[in-house]
Amino acid sequence: MDELLGGHLRMLREAAATGRLPGRAELDDCRAAGALAAERGASVRALVEAALAMAESVSPTPLPALRRTVSALMEGYENAQRAALRQEEAARREFVHDLLQGRADRLAERAEHFGLRLAETYVVAVARPAARAATASTAAPGDGGLAGEAEGTARRIEDALVARFGSHNVLVAVRDGTLVCVAPGSLTVANGEFTHHVRQTFAPGWRVGLGRAHRGPGGVVTSYREGANAIELGDRLGLRAPVLKAADLLVFPVLLRDRAAIEDLVTSVLSPLLAGRGGPEPLLATLEAVFASQGNQTAAARRLGVSTRAVTYRLERIRRLTGFSPDEPTQRFTLETAVLGARLLDWPAHPLR
Structure with a gap:
């Protein structure tokens, strides 16, 4: 000195x-x-x-x-x-970008610096604030849906997780307007803790998508994309749950993989609803409510805010128009798959060819 x-x-x-x-x-x-x-x-x-x-x-x-x-x-x-x-934050942002893009340049070596051992299995959670906008606590302009103090928000959540789980277990960062949490697949409680802090930080309407556990740098990329896709699917399907697991939504990528087939199913089964009085939307919403209520029409009526008699009338109208009834197991499966396909394709707002 x-x-x-x-x-x-x-x-x-x-x-x-x-x-x-x-x-x-x-x-x-x-x-x-x-x-x-x-x-x-x-x-x-x-x-x-x-x-x-x-x-x-x-x-x-x-x-x-x-x-x-x-x-x-x-x-x-x-x-x-x-x-x-500032230099550390710049290096961190660059590392997160490369990690989630799958760029392999000295990735394992750089990961050690930020507390990750990429040979392990990791799960990525993706959190998106309501309407891609942060709460008043992060109200200045910033990265995509998160604003101004997004990096500070990410750091505070990471500090809380590190205090509980250790510095070599979690990484929290901002990516494309979302918060991203990378944690070992064996540390499942970390995802719950991350979700808790997201709930405390953001206004109602936030969502968390959880990817599946995958190994290595490529696995981190895959899990990240699964988490982000889970949120997108939740929006397209009108799902209410704030936490969406990619493992619970595996059927939807399968449906979308053969777009021609799902378009044919939607057109063949549901296009007759276009002739329904009031349009197809009330009938589609009724089918969704009935399926979500495991066929219980009273529960479906409560979900829709209508009378049980109205639900019964609409189901009969659907049966007459389409020839399919949700009371018959095989026809129920066809109807439910067609309704899911319609939501995935945003039909009838976007007519199919």
Whole structure:
């Protein structure tokens, strides 16, 4: 520390002898010394204590000069700390981008720095605030749906998870307007904890998509895409649950894989509903409510906010128009698959060819 503060001591001695305060160039030297102390890992307390100890050897102690030099030392130290933090955050953002894009450039080596061992199995949770907008606590412009303080929000949630699970277990970051949490597949409770903090942070309407557990860097990418796709499917299907698991939605990518087949199913089974009075939407909503209520028409009526008689009438109308009844097991499966396909394809808002 004596090596760093030699200029500080000379300034104090000169001030004591002449009464002259340090000039701009001398204060810049102090700032440089403070920055170097930060880069070498010295604490700000140790820096200030060393500067004050040197001042004790100067008589009389030039207090105005001492105040200026110590202030410059601390300013240089803090500037270096902020610069290091910005560099770390930039490296972190770049790593997260490369990790979730599957770019392999020194990925395993860089992952260790951020607490991940990529040979393990990982699950990725993706959280999206309501309407892709953050709450008032993150109200300034920022990354996609998250705003201004998004990085700070991610860091606070990560700090809470690290405090519970350790620094080599979780990574929380901002990605494409969402919060992303990467955690070991064996640490299933981490996803619940992440969801808890999301619930505390964002206004109602938030959603979390959970990918499945996969191994290695490619597995992280796959799990991330599954989590993001789960949220998208939830929106398209009108699902109410705030937490959506990719494992529970595996049938939908299968349906979409053969688009021609699902379009044919929707057209063949549901197009007669276009002739229904009031259009097909009330009839589709009735089928969805009945399927969600396991065929219980009373429960479906409560879900829709209509009378049980109205549900019964609509189901009879569907049977007459389509020839399919949800009361018959095989026909129920065909109807339910067709309704799911219609929601996935946004039919009838977007007519099929």
